[in-house]
Amino acid sequence: xxxxxxxxxxxxxxxxxxxxxxxxxxxxxxxxxxxxxxxxxxxxxxxxxxxxxxxxxxxxxxxxxxxxxxxxxxxxxxxxxxxxxxxxxxxxxxxxxxxxxxxxxxxxxxxxxxxxxxxxxxxxxxxxxxxxxxxxxxxxxxxxxxxxxxxxxxxxxxxxxxxxxxxxxxxxxxxxxxxxxxxxxxxxxxxxxxxxxxxxxxxxxxxxxxxxxxxxxxxxxxxxxxxxxxxxxxxxxxxxxxxxxxxxxxxxxxxxxxxxxxxxxxxxxxxxxxxxxxxxxxxxxxxxxxxxxxxxxxxxxxxxxxxxxxxxxxxxxxxxxxxxxxxxxxxxxxxxxxx
Amino acid sequence: xxxxxxxxxxxxxxxxxxxxxxxxxxxxxxxxxxxxxxxxxxxxxxxxxxxxxxxxxxxxxxxxxxxxxxxxxxxxxxxxxxxxxxxxxxxxxxxxxxxxxxxxxxxxxxxxxxxxxxxxxxxxxxxxxxxxxxxxxxxxxxxxxxxxxxxxxxxxxxxxxxxxxxxxxxxxxxxxxxxxxxxxxxxxxxxxxxxxxxxxxxxxxxxxxxxxxxxxxxxxxxxxxxxxxxxxxxxxxxxxxxxxxxxxxxxxxxxxxxxxxxxxxxxxxxxxxxxxxxxxxxxxxxxxxxxxxxxxxxxxxxxxxxxxxxxxxxxxxxxxxxxxxxxxxxxxxxxxxxxxxxxxxxxxxxxxxxx
Amino acid sequence: xxxxxxxxxxxxxxxxxxxxxxxxxxxxxxxxxxxxxxxxxxxxxxxxxxxxxxxxxxxxxxxxxxxxxxxxxxxxxxxxxxxxxxxxxxxxxxxxxxxxxxxxxxxxxxxxxxxxxxxxxxxxxxxxxxxxxxxxxxxxxxxxxxxxxxxxxxxxxxxxxxxxxxxxxxxxxxxxxxxxxxxxxxxxxxxxxxxxxxxxxxxxxxxxxxxxxxxxxxxxxxxxxxxxxxxxxxxxxxxxxxxxxxxxxxxxxxxxxxxxxxxxxxxxxxxxxxxxxxxxxxxxxxxxxxxxxxx
Numbered sequence: 007x008x009x010x011x012x013x014x015x016x017x018x019x020x021x022x023x024x025x026x027x028x029x030x031x032x033x034x035x036x037x038x039x040x041x042x043x044x045x046x047x048x049x050x051x052x053x054x055x056x057x058x059x060x061x062x063x064x065x066x067x068x069x070x071x072x073x074x075x076x077x078x079x080x081x082x083x084x085x086x087x088x089x090x091x092x093x094x095x096x097x098x099x100x101x102x103x104x105x106x107x108x109x110x111x112x113x114x115x116x117x118x119x120x121x122x123x124x125x126x127x128x129x130x131x132x133x134x135x136x137x138x139x140x141x142x143x144x145x146x147x148x149x150x151x152x153x154x155x156x157x158x159x160x161x162x163x164x165x166x167x168x169x170x171x172x173x174x175x176x177x178x179x180x181x182x183x184x185x186x187x188x189x190x191x192x193x194x195x196x197x198x199x200x201x202x203x204x205x206x207x208x209x210x211x212x213x214x215x216x217x218x219x220x221x222x223x224x225x226x227x228x229x230x231x232x233x234x235x236x237x238x239x240x241x242x243x244x245x246x247x248x249x250x251x252x253x254x255x256x257x258x259x260x261x262x263x264x265x266x267x268x269x270x271x272x273x274x275x276x277x278x279x280x281x282x283x284x285x286x287x288x289x290x291x292x293x294x295x296x297x298x299x300x301x302x303x304x305x306x307x308x309x310x311x312x313x314x315x316x317x318x319x320x321x322x323x324x325x326x327x328x329x330x331x332x333x334x335x336x337x338x339x340x341x342x343x344x345x
Numbered sequence: 346x347x348x349x350x351x352x353x354x355x356x357x358x359x360x361x362x363x364x365x366x367x368x369x370x371x372x373x374x375x376x377x378x379x380x381x382x383x384x385x386x387x388x389x390x391x392x393x394x395x396x397x398x399x400x401x402x403x404x405x406x407x408x409x410x411x412x413x414x415x416x417x418x419x420x421x422x423x424x425x426x427x428x429x430x431x432x433x434x435x436x437x438x439x440x441x442x443x444x445x446x447x448x449x450x451x452x453x454x455x456x457x458x459x460x461x462x463x464x465x466x467x468x469x470x471x472x473x474x475x476x477x478x479x480x481x482x483x484x485x486x487x488x489x490x491x492x493x494x495x496x497x498x499x500x501x502x503x504x505x506x507x508x509x510x511x512x513x514x515x516x517x518x519x520x521x522x523x524x525x526x527x528x529x530x531x532x533x534x535x536x537x538x539x540x541x542x543x544x545x546x547x548x549x550x551x552x553x554x555x556x557x558x559x560x561x562x563x564x565x566x567x568x569x570x571x572x573x574x575x576x577x578x579x580x581x582x583x584x585x586x587x588x589x590x591x592x593x594x595x596x597x598x599x600x601x602x603x604x605x606x607x608x609x610x611x612x613x614x615x616x617x618x619x620x621x622x623x624x625x626x627x628x629x630x631x632x633x634x635x636x637x638x639x640x641x642x643x644x645x646x647x648x649x650x651x652x653x654x655x656x657x658x659x660x661x662x663x664x665x666x667x668x669x670x671x672x673x674x675x676x677x678x679x680x681x682x683x684x685x686x687x688x689x690x691x692x693x694x695x696x697x698x699x700x
Numbered sequence: 701x702x703x704x705x706x707x708x709x710x711x712x713x714x715x716x717x718x719x720x721x722x723x724x725x726x727x728x729x730x731x732x733x734x735x736x737x738x739x740x741x742x743x744x745x746x747x748x749x750x751x752x753x754x755x756x757x758x759x760x761x762x763x764x765x766x767x768x769x770x771x772x773x774x775x776x777x778x779x780x781x782x783x784x785x786x787x788x789x790x791x792x793x794x795x796x797x798x799x800x801x802x803x804x805x806x807x808x809x810x811x812x813x814x815x816x817x818x819x820x821x822x823x824x825x826x827x828x829x830x831x832x833x834x835x836x837x838x839x840x841x842x843x844x845x846x847x848x849x850x851x852x853x854x855x856x857x858x859x860x861x862x863x864x865x866x867x868x869x870x871x872x873x874x875x876x877x878x879x880x881x882x883x884x885x886x887x888x889x890x891x892x893x894x895x896x897x898x899x900x901x902x903x904x905x906x907x908x909x910x911x912x913x914x915x916x917x918x919x920x921x922x923x924x925x926x927x928x929x930x931x932x933x934x935x936x937x938x939x940x941x942x943x944x945x946x947x948x949x950x951x952x953x954x955x956x957x958x959x960x961x962x963x964x965x966x967x968x969x970x971x972x973x974x975x976x977x978x979x980x981x982x983x984x985x986x987x988x989x990x991x992x993x994x995x
Contacts, residue, residue, distance in 0.1 A: 131603055131607060182601070390841070638926045
């Protein structure tokens with residue numbers, strides 16, 4: 007079966023006052039049918055830009071300078087998929103593509119709803135914009151989805167956004183994302199602004215939805231432990247590039263990129279001692295004045311002359327395990343005890 | 346709906362808190378308070394202050410040869426209060442009279458009741474000011490939104506500078522300029538058309554002739570009202586729209602694939618307009634204030650014209666009455682705006698509806 | 701006391717810095733030059749070009765010429781000289797009203813913001829009520845009853861009527877500043893209210909206060925022109941407002957030949973108002989980084 011989303015050589019530039027900045031640099035990856043791919047990175051790594059790029063909702067100063075994004079909708083019958091080249095879409099077809107094919111749940115859903123419209127109106131607007139359900143069937147489907155995200159559907163349906171808590175609003179947005187049955191859902195830091203219990207609740211809801219419904223997921227987060235719970239595959243993003251990409255087991259058990267290893271060592275575990283926790287020294291690079299060679303070398307304990315001068319190409323550490331590092335073979339052995 | 350429960354400890358603070366918690370009640374109480382306050386201030390200025398208007402009237406009458414007693418009687422008759430009674434009692438009578446709509450008699454047009462004078466001219470001001478407010482509000486909002494959507498293009502620069510200029514220049518100067526340009530230099534509209542609310546001999550009736558005639562007379566005044574107030578609306582709407590365009594829910598609405606038309610109206614437009622409603626209060630007061638000058642300039646026989654005339658003739662009962670009525674009108678217009686606002690913004694929607 | 705001198709020297713440094721930025725802002729610079737020119741002509745001008753004592757029958761209602769760059773009025777007196785001599789009252793009233801109203805507004809607005817709770821509630825309710833009363837009719841009635849005839853009392857009366865709207869803006873400004881880290885830190889460190897107000901709050905509000913003052917000034921100009929036009933405050937001297945209403949009463953509006961005697965004072969007022977507003981707008985651009993990119 008072909009992947010739901012294929013991204014090839016995507017580059018996104020921002021025009022800033024200090025000059026042009028490449029927020030995403032020549033990125034390629036696939037999202038397979040029904041899988042959950044986690045994009046993990048520090049803030050400023052470009053992971054949100056990547057999400058916005060797929061639905062073409064980038065801010066005005068951003069521009070996609072190269073690359074292809076191919077989306078495929080396919081049903082279970084095995085009929086040939088409907089292929090959409092997302093970057094060629096304009097106007098009405100782009101509008102139709104958004105949410106119907108690919109829904110994006112934003113971070114900070116607190117303000118995701120129009121304060122003067124009821125939740126029901128948000129469902130109605132969305133359905134109407136895509137010529138989908140209306141009237142009774144819309145209400146039934148809306149309430150069914152609200153129940154699915156464990157909300158009191160009768161009450162929430164008639165509520166105004168300000169009458170709901172942050173966690174409730176986030177779940178409403180997830181329900182709304184499911185309304186048109188898209189095959190790809192992008193979740194951008196869906197739990198960031200929420201307290202730990204609400205966060206737990208949302209993660210449970212998402213896992214339940216994944217088991218019940220059929221959609222692919224891109225999960226954008228800075229939190230590796232959340233990714234571990236939900237994702238089938240994990241991509242670590244650094245300075246606008248995917249530096250390591252593999253299935254979740256491999257990433258945690260046998261990571262090869264020093265950055266990924268650093269991220270894992272920064273995650274507290276139940277059994278581990280506090281002393282084992284280390285953070286990665288330094289901070290993400292300034293995108294305007296990017297370091298030469300491998301962009302991670304100023305923070306990397308393994309960096310040598312080659313790392314400082316030449317940027318590594320992506321290579322396969324194993325089948326289905328990509329890594330972009332000169333030292334990956336060394337890193338695997340040496341870096342178990344980082345720092 | 347909860348029924349009114351009697352507060353066990355009745356004091357001003359609990360009353361205050363109860364008022365604050367109910368939007369509708371709060372606004373009504375506020376409106377009543379303003380009207381009472383303005384009524385009392387006028388009484389104070391006209392009757393109780395040292396060197397007040399009534400004392401001056403009595404003095405003038407005495408100087409004109411009327412015996413002191415007759416002068417006091419005459420003054421009492423004109424203002425509808427017995428000037429020999431103690432002040433608190435006069436205040437009471439005054440409040441009662443005002444409540445009944447009795448605003449005293451004009452000094453100058455003898456025998457004419459102030460209330461009748463006002464009733465004759467009030468419709469013209471309500472018509473011209475109300476119409477201009479509606480035009481300005483709609484046009485200002487549309488232009489402000491256009492400026493925001495085309496931010497930093499030539500059209501935004503042009504409109505922004507125009508709005509700032511119009512906002513800066515006094516209405517009276519815009520009025521004079523309109524007469525100079527439209528009437529004298531370009532000779533587009535005969536100057537006589539600009540004067541008065543309707544042509545001589547025209548009878549108020551519901552006919553096309555009448556409607557055409559009043560619009561012919563009001564058009565330049567209307568233009569001046571609109572020009573002198575639209576600038577601030579445009580600038581306000583522009584900044585409000587820019588702020589709304591940056592809101593998350595607008596981005597999410599785009600991600601949801603809503604049509605541009607729906608986003609512009611229900612998501613951006615409606616939310617960007619909300620803060621402007623709170624400003625409508627100031628704007629109504631400003632327009633009514635401007636009517637004193639502009640109606641005088643265009644000899645448009647409305648309330649403003651009457652007030653200006655009363656001021657020149659030192660006709661205190663008329664001044665007092667007109668001021669009272671205009672303030673009351675503005676206060677109730679604001680009350681109306683508050684209701685509409687409460688209905689438009691669910692976040693402050695009146696408590697007690699569905700609970 | 702050191703607080704005050706420190707604040708003043710800080711202010712001076714800020715002013716010099718602001719002026720440097722202003723010199724790069726064309727609109728603001730034009731506005732600034734207009735204001736300075738009008739101030740100069742209104743206060744120094746009369747001693748250089750004193751008012752004409754008598755009428756010139758030959759020049760009545762003359763148009764623009766070399767002898768009369770802005771024409772001559774119904775008495776044959778030169779309009780330009782009259783404009784130069786007629787600015788002092790208007791400019792003075794604008795400044796006194798603007799500054800007094802702003803002072804009251806800053807005191808009331810920041811007190812309200814600082815005390816919060818019921819006091820804040822009460823003050824803001826009263827302010828909101830005040831805002832609904834049509835101010836110009838009230839001013840007109842009061843000025844008539846009080847028989848105001850001198851510049852200072854009139855300015856103070858106008859300031860007394862005009863401050864509430866401003867105080868609402870000051871309050872929200874103080875409230876947003878109060879939440880910033882450095883102010884919160886100063887409160888935590890218990891550096892004392894004077895320190896917080898003079899060192900932390902006021903310097904950060906200077907631009908806002910300047911803009912508010914200027915806006916009140918334009919409004920004061922509007923109000924006093926209106927009062928003069930209605931004949932409520934007949935100044936002895938011939939100021940711009942008196943020139944306009946005198947010309948209007950003589951039917952100059954309908955006499956294209958004599959139009960300059962109304963255009964001259966109108967132009968002076970419009971120029972002053974536009975100068976003030978473009979200066980205020982440029983201040984806004986300079987101090988408000990969000991706007992700086994735009995306009």
